[in-house]
Amino acid sequence: MSLIEKIPLLTDDEVINLLENARRLQTEGDEKKQAQAAELIGPLEEAAAERRAARMAATQAKRAARRPKKRAA
Numbered sequence: 001m002s003l004i005e006k007i008p009l010l011t012d013d014e015v016i017n018l019l020e021n022a023r024r025l026q027t028e029g030d031e032k033k034q035a036q037a038a039e040l041i042g043p044l045e046e047a048a049a050e051r052r053a054a055r056m057a058a059t060q061a062k063r064a065a066r067r068p069k070k071r072a073a
Contacts, residue, residue: 019044
Protein backbone atom coordinates (compact mmCIF):
# COMPACT_ATOMS: atom_id res chain seq x y z
CA MET A 1 0.00 0.00 0.00
CA SER A 2 1.47 3.33 -1.03
CA LEU A 3 1.55 6.36 1.21
CA ILE A 4 -1.04 8.10 -0.97
CA GLU A 5 -3.42 5.16 -0.41
CA LYS A 6 -2.88 5.46 3.35
CA ILE A 7 -3.92 9.13 3.54
CA PRO A 8 -7.60 8.38 4.28
CA LEU A 9 -6.50 6.21 7.23
CA LEU A 10 -4.37 8.93 8.81
CA THR A 11 -5.54 11.21 11.59
CA ASP A 12 -5.88 14.95 10.96
CA ASP A 13 -2.66 15.62 12.87
CA GLU A 14 -0.80 12.97 10.88
CA VAL A 15 -1.96 14.49 7.58
CA ILE A 16 -0.83 17.96 8.65
CA ASN A 17 2.51 16.64 9.91
CA LEU A 18 3.13 14.68 6.73
CA LEU A 19 2.20 17.71 4.62
CA GLU A 20 4.64 19.90 6.54
CA ASN A 21 7.39 17.30 6.12
CA ALA A 22 6.69 16.96 2.39
CA ARG A 23 6.88 20.73 1.94
CA ARG A 24 10.17 20.83 3.82
CA LEU A 25 11.64 17.95 1.82
CA GLN A 26 10.57 19.57 -1.42
CA THR A 27 13.08 22.34 -0.77
CA GLU A 28 15.70 20.67 1.43
CA GLY A 29 15.88 17.06 0.30
CA ASP A 30 17.88 15.39 -2.42
CA GLU A 31 16.35 14.95 -5.88
CA LYS A 32 14.70 11.62 -5.05
CA LYS A 33 13.10 12.96 -1.86
CA GLN A 34 12.02 16.14 -3.65
CA ALA A 35 10.27 14.06 -6.30
CA GLN A 36 8.55 11.91 -3.68
CA ALA A 37 7.49 15.00 -1.73
CA ALA A 38 6.09 16.64 -4.86
CA GLU A 39 4.04 13.51 -5.52
CA LEU A 40 2.49 13.67 -2.04
CA ILE A 41 1.81 17.38 -1.68
CA GLY A 42 -1.29 17.54 -3.92
CA PRO A 43 -3.19 14.64 -2.29
CA LEU A 44 -2.13 15.78 1.19
CA GLU A 45 -3.27 19.37 0.58
CA GLU A 46 -6.59 18.06 -0.72
CA ALA A 47 -7.07 15.80 2.31
CA ALA A 48 -6.12 18.60 4.71
CA ALA A 49 -8.57 21.02 3.04
CA GLU A 50 -11.40 18.47 3.13
CA ARG A 51 -10.79 17.72 6.79
CA ARG A 52 -10.56 21.42 7.65
CA ALA A 53 -13.89 22.05 5.89
CA ALA A 54 -15.50 19.13 7.72
CA ARG A 55 -14.25 20.44 11.09
CA MET A 56 -15.54 23.93 10.33
CA ALA A 57 -18.95 22.58 9.28
CA ALA A 58 -19.17 20.52 12.47
CA THR A 59 -18.21 23.56 14.56
CA GLN A 60 -20.82 25.73 12.84
CA ALA A 61 -23.50 23.09 13.36
CA LYS A 62 -22.57 22.79 17.03
CA ARG A 63 -22.74 26.57 17.48
CA ALA A 64 -26.07 26.75 15.67
CA ALA A 65 -27.49 24.07 17.94
CA ARG A 66 -26.48 26.06 21.04
CA ARG A 67 -27.99 29.36 19.86
CA PRO A 68 -31.37 30.18 21.34
CA LYS A 69 -34.12 30.03 18.79
CA LYS A 70 -35.74 33.33 17.92
CA ARG A 71 -39.46 33.52 18.51
CA ALA A 72 -41.81 35.27 16.16
CA ALA A 73 -43.38 38.39 17.62
